[in-house]
Amino acid sequence: MKTGIPKLDGLLNGGIKEKSSVLFCADPGVTNQEFAQQLLFTCLQEGHKGLYFVNNKSPQIIKKVLQEYGWHPEKFEKTKQLYFIDDFSALSAQTSHETFIVNQPTDFNQIEATLLSAFQKLKNKNMVFIFDSLSSLIDLNGTDKKIFNYLKKWLKAAQENNITPLFLFTQWPYGKAFIKNIRELFDCIVDLKAIERKIILRNYFTISKAKWLKQIKPVEIPFKVTKPGGIKVYIPKILVTGPFNAGKTSFVHSASIKAVSVDRFGTTVALDHGHVDYHGFAADLFGTPGQERFDPILKHLGGESIGVIIVVDSTKPEDFVRAKHMLELTKTTGLPSIIVANKANLKGALKPAEIRSKMKLSKEIPIIPLVAQNLNLVKDGKPCQLKEQDIQKVLEKLFKMVI
Ligand SMILES: Nc1nc2c(ncn2[C@@H]2O[C@H](COP(=O)(O)OP(=O)(O)OP(=O)(O)O)[C@@H](O)[C@H]2O)c(=O)[nH]1
Numbered sequence: 362m363k364t365g366i367p368k369l370d371g372l373l374n375g376g377i378k379e380k381s382s383v384l385f386c387a388d389p390g391v392t393n394q395e396f397a398q399q400l401l402f403t404c405l406q407e408g409h410k411g412l413y414f415v416n417n418k419s420p421q422i423i424k425k426v427l428q429e430y431g432w433h434p435e436k437f438e439k440t441k442q443l444y445f446i447d448d449f450s451a452l453s454a455q456t457s458h459e460t461f462i463v464n465q466p467t468d469f470n471q472i473e474a475t476l477l478s479a480f481q482k483l484k485n486k487n488m489v490f491i492f493d494s495l496s497s498l499i500d501l502n503g504t505d506k507k508i509f510n511y512l513k514k515w516l517k518a519a520q521e522n523n524i525t526p527l528f529l530f531t532q533w534p535y536g537k538a539f540i541k542n543i544r545e546l547f548d549c550i551v552d553l554k555a556i557e558r559k560i561i562l563r564n565y566f567t568i569s570k571a572k573w574l575k576q577i578k579p580v581e582i583p584f585k586v587t588k589p590g591g592i593k594v595y596i597p598k599i600l601v602t603g604p605f606n607a608g609k610t611s612f613v614h615s616a617s618i619k620a621v622s623v624d625r626f627g628t629t630v631a632l633d634h635g636h637v638d639y640h641g642f643a644a645d646l647f648g649t650p651g652q653e654r655f656d657p658i659l660k661h662l663g664g665e666s667i668g669v670i671i672v673v674d675s676t677k678p679e680d681f682v683r684a685k686h687m688l689e690l691t692k693t694t695g696l697p698s699i700i701v702a703n704k705a706n707l708k709g710a711l712k713p714a715e716i717r718s719k720m721k722l723s724k725e726i727p728i729i730p731l732v733a734q735n736l737n738l739v740k741d742g743k744p745c746q747l748k749e750q751d752i753q754k755v756l757e758k759l760f761k762m763v764i
């Protein structure tokens with residue numbers, strides 16, 4: 362079952378195997394809710410059913426949050442695909458309008474009875490069940506061993522009813538053995554962690570277990586939660602540099618959903634910034650000026666980049682040396698890089714092989730020719746729209762190299 366996060370699906374060999382139990386296991390301070398929610402809505406869109414258990418806020422709040430992400434719970438409630446189990450409202454004596462309500466939210470037997478009756482009533486091929494959250498259940502009831510017996514029963518019941526259960530769990534300091542025992546109950550674990558330097562710098566996910574895979578790639582994928590949109594693999598900084606007038610500003614604007622440039626008289630005098638949202642990836646592009654008089658700021662623009670796009674004008678081999686020099690000035694030599702050979706359809710444009718030999722580039726650095734979307738719309742001194750398919754090729758390649 363697709364998670365709706367293409368990179369995660371790739372690592373899981375297509376998605377979550379039906380009926381497998383999944384633990385989204387977050388470090389304190391890192392979100393896990395959106396991972397399960399994105400999977401749920403991806404499945405709903407494919408026509409499956411979903412059941413959402415919540416014990417730490419009212420279903421109304423969850424629905425509001427889901428709407429902010431651009432997922433529309435009301436639509437799927439109308440088509441009788443999505444149901445909630447309210448294990449919260451009774452705690453504060455609120456009335457609930459959900460189909461399934463637990464009257465004594467802290468009572469395991471009541472939770473179990475409601476779960477099993479919902480499973481029975483809704484059982485359906487490939488139904489997704491979200492348990493939000495296991496840590497709240499533990500916080501309310503303590504780390505008593507009895508929880509394991511209940512969890513085992515619930516997971517088994519899900520499997521018997523063709524349901525894929527996703528449990529949300531935040532690893533508070535419950536004790537090493539307790540956490541280990543929780544983790545052992547599940548077929549698949551996606552860990553959501555943070556790189557911390559006093560404050561959280563970056564979040565990433567990694568797969569620690571997936572019973573249906575022979576081998577698990579030990580990779581850590583940075584992510585960001587965007588509204589609307591949900592989980593995106595996140596690349597915080599890609600530098601777009603290259604000689605004067607090569608087409609950097611054109612590239613940043615053509616690749617981004619939102620972009621701004623500080624330009625004067627048709628040339629960049631400070632920087633371009635663009636936000637890319639493509640195929641489950643979010644990235645921020647920073648474009649440099651090309652004119653030599655701005656070289657003093659290049660090293661500031663290059664700092665903390667994790668990938669580089671070098672834009673060259675294919676008709677101007679005399680500028681290729683300058684392109685390489687700019688890598689040194691931005692202190693980005695050695696980072697994953699791609700050469701964009703722009704203006705490839707103009708007279709005198711060199712082919713990628715010629716550019717490679719003139720620039721003396723190693724084979725690992727891809728060179729991708731690019732052209733304007735529509736030559737008739739190209740105006741002197743104005744950035745232009747570049748061809749979408751070519752831009753996508755560049756982004757796909759670079760994202761792969763960076764991740
Ligand atoms: N014909 C053609 N013109 C292009 C293409 N790409 C960019 N241009 C033109 O080249 C000029 C420079 O484009 P920009 O995107 O501003 O280049 P830049 O690298 O940001 O320039 P600086 O910031 O001044 O260094 C503009 O007039 C664009 O319209 C292309 O593929 N074909």
Ligand SMILES: [Mg+2]
Nearest residue numbers: 609610628629
């Ligand atoms: Mg520019």
